[in-house]
Amino acid sequence: MFGALIRIDSVTKRYPDGTVAVDRLSLEIPDRSITVLVGPSGCGKTTTLRMINRMVEPSEGTILIDGKDITQQPVNTLRRSMGYVIQNAGLFQHRTIVDNIATVPRMLGWGKEKARERARELMGRVGLDASLAKRYPYQLSGGQQQRVGVARALAADPPVLLMDEPFSAVDPIVRKGLQDELLRIQDELGKTIVFVTHDIDEAVKLGTMVAVMRTGGKLAQFAPPAELLSDPADAFVEDFLGADRGIRRLSFFPSSGLELLTSPIVAVDSTAEQIAARATEDVPYLLVTDLEGRPLGWGEPDELTAGEIAPERLLPYGRPFTAGSGTLRAALDCAVLSPTGWAVAVDGDGRATGVVSQQTIAEAIRGAHAEGRTDAKAAR
Amino acid sequence: MILNFVNAFFSDHAHWTGYDGIPTRVGEHVGYTLLALALAAAIGLPVGLLTGHYGRGGNALSLIATAGRALPTFGLLVLMTLLLGFGLVNVMIPLVVLAVPPILVTTYEAMRSVDPSPVDAARGMGMSEAGILFRVELPVALPLILSGLRSAAIQIVSTATIAAYVSLGGLGRYIVDGLYQRNYEKVIGGASCVAVLALATLALFWAVARVAVSPGVRRSA
Ligand SMILES: Nc1ncnc2c1ncn2[C@@H]1O[C@H](COP(=O)(O)OP(=O)(O)O)[C@@H](O)[C@H]1O
Numbered sequence: 001m002f003g004a005l006i007r008i009d010s011v012t013k014r015y016p017d018g019t020v021a022v023d024r025l026s027l028e029i030p031d032r033s034i035t036v037l038v039g040p041s042g043c044g045k046t047t048t049l050r051m052i053n054r055m056v057e058p059s060e061g062t063i064l065i066d067g068k069d070i071t072q073q074p075v076n077t078l079r080r081s082m083g084y085v086i087q088n089a090g091l092f093q094h095r096t097i098v099d100n101i102a103t104v105p106r107m108l109g110w111g112k113e114k115a116r117e118r119a120r121e122l123m124g125r126v127g128l129d130a131s132l133a134k135r136y137p138y139q140l141s142g143g144q145q146q147r148v149g150v151a152r153a154l155a156a157d158p159p160v161l162l163m164d165e166p167f168s169a170v171d172p173i174v175r176k177g178l179q180d181e182l183l184r185i186q187d188e189l190g191k192t193i194v195f196v197t198h199d200i201d202e203a204v205k206l207g208t209m210v211a212v213m214r215t216g217g218k219l220a221q222f223a224p225p226a227e228l229l230s231d232p233a234d235a236f237v238e239d240f241l242g243a244d245r246g247i248r249r250l251s252f253f254p255s256s257g258l259e260l261l262t263s264p265i266v267a268v269d270s271t272a273e274q275i276a277a278r279a280t281e282d283v284p285y286l287l288v289t290d291l292e293g294r295p296l297g298w299g300e301p302d303e304l305t306a307g308e309i310a311p312e313r314l315l316p317y318g319r320p321f322t323a324g325s326g327t328l329r330a331a332l333d334c335a336v337l338s339p340t341g342w343a344v345a346v347d348g349d350g351r352a353t354g355v356v357s358q359q360t361i362a363e364a365i366r367g368a369h370a371e372g373r374t375d376a377k378a379a380r
Numbered sequence: 381m382i383l384n385f386v387n388a389f390f391s392d393h394a395h396w397t398g399y400d401g402i403p404t405r406v407g408e409h410v411g412y413t414l415l416a417l418a419l420a421a422a423i424g425l426p427v428g429l430l431t432g433h434y435g436r437g438g439n440a441l442s443l444i445a446t447a448g449r450a451l452p453t454f455g456l457l458v459l460m461t462l463l464l465g466f467g468l469v470n471v472m473i474p475l476v477v478l479a480v481p482p483i484l485v486t487t488y489e490a491m492r493s494v495d496p497s498p499v500d501a502a503r504g505m506g507m508s509e510a511g512i513l514f515r516v517e518l519p520v521a522l523p524l525i526l527s528g529l530r531s532a533a534i535q536i537v538s539t540a541t542i543a544a545y546v547s548l549g550g551l552g553r554y555i556v557d558g559l560y561q562r563n564y565e566k567v568i569g570g571a572s573c574v575a576v577l578a579l580a581t582l583a584l585f586w587a588v589a590r591v592a593v594s595p596g597v598r599r600s601a
Pocket residue numbers: 015016017019020021039040041042043044045046047048
């Protein structure tokens with residue numbers, strides 16, 4: 001089963017106490033992609049999400065899934081066709097991991113063994129070791145529990161996945177792992193995912209489309225992340241995006257267009273002639289690699305003595321970027337971190353494939369921006 | 381001195397047979413206890429589970445519970461006897477009134493103290509309200525609910541001696557008759573039986589909790 005298109009049509013939610021949590025919100029959530037709802041705390045993200053599975057009923061407006069009004073089917077049938085993941089995972093502490101994941105298939109009438117088999121398959125899919133199957137939730141870390149939460153939501157292969165700040169309660173490193181895993185799973189499964197977060201970086205990283213909401217439950221902007229970063233609709237969105245949106249936007253441009261220089265690279269066992277031949281006017285430093293071609297560090301040509309290159313005396317080369325898949329942001333970061341001002345590109349195995357200067361990267365950025373503007377115009 | 385009485389009571393062969401023998405009296409006592417506990421649970425559990433699940437009626441509950449606790453059990457027995465004459469019903473009413481409050485209040489509290497996130501997750505994945513109550517909340521609330529049942533059971537065991545005052549059986553017989561006959565060996569023997577029964581009740585509940593409560597709940601509690 002594949003994802004479905006969700007249409008939120010001028011929906012308002014007024015709580016009994018008078019709070020207007022969502023105000024005439026209209027949103028077309030594309031199928032088979034991740035749409036992120038982002039905004040400050042209390043802006044109505046959770047309310048919006050919970051109206052999709054009718055945990056909250058709209059005061060006005062309608063929500064359609066694949067053209068069908070969601071109120072047209074029994075509420076539990078609707079909910080069983082949507083995975084639901086919440087912040088603290090909400091696992092059932094009296095059930096083992098495998099039985100937690102098997103919950104919805106069991107509700108749908110699957111046999112116990114078939115449901116467990118499916119649960120085990122999903123454990124693999126979300127990166128949980130099979131040995132955890134018989135454990136109880138208290139025996140798992142927060143990150144592992146959250147993976148179980150995702151697996152449980154995916155168990156019955158629902159076309160839609162609703163996620164409410166699922167990774168907000170775990171530490172940054174675990175969060176990054178979970179985000180990468182979600183993107184990988186989404187590549188394989190192609191669900192329609194609605195993902196709520198208050199973290200704009202998470203939104204930009206995960207979203208195919210990002211809906212920025214402002215306090216009072218109003219939509220501020222609905223756009224792909226690159227467009228959000230280049231053309232924020234107003235001061236609120238710009239402010240919410242934070243200070244370095246220019247730099248962050250570079251993550252949307254590939255570094256593959258950068259012209260890499262291979263001449264200033266020497267192996268650690270190079271002869272004096274080889275070093276002399278590589279030293280040119282426009283490249284003040286040489287990158288020294290080990291015998292396999294992995295970078296060791298930068299050195300000035302006159303200080304490199306053949307046969308006596310001491311790797312520990314070389315200048316550090318910062319963090320290299322991957323030549324094919326890396327972004328302009330990674331390349332720039334690398335150049336800025338490097339004391340020589342030159343970034344090192346490596347291949348998948350960590351072997352140096354070339355070096356590139358800050359100037360070259362800056363030109364590439366200018367080029368990308370110019371192209372981005374024409375693209376944006378063409379899209380309109 | 382007391383130990384001598386206890387020893388004498390339990391080593392007398394006459395005390396082990398017949399309609400006034402220990403097995404008979406223990407059997408009667410256990411019978412009263414089970415009946416009263418079953419009745420109290422039949423009232424307290426459903427009301428506690430439902431009010432706890434829906435989160436309503438907490439105030440009314442604590443009011444009823446306080447009122448129930450304030451009623452003197454023995455006074456109620458006398459009143460019932462005056463109104464209804466001698467009989468099992470007269471004994472059951474005060475015992476049930478005694479046992480309902482701990483069951484009701486603890487069950488309500490146990491349900492209220494269940495973490496709301498799994499309940500939210502369960503509802504969001506389309507579980508029915510009954511499913512949520514029995515398969516999500518109850519298993520987690522079970523240890524506390526059992527502790528409520530346990531205190532109710534212990535109270536019934538020690539209070540069921542009042543049955544003897546209205547000419548019924550049970551271990552109270554030894555105490556009432558012993559006091560009347562100034563046979564302190566009998567009084568203390570009866571009291572020891574009640575104490576042993578109370579301990580057995582504790583053991584029973586411990587065993588039930590071992591079997592019925594999921595290891596995942598036991599360890600994370
Ligand atoms: N059940 C409720 N009753 C009354 N007000 C609520 C309720 N739930 C949320 N709100 C209010 O609605 C607004 C939006 O809440 P919510 O959707 O949870 O925001 P977010 O998820 O973006 O933080 C907030 O002002 C919140 O206080």
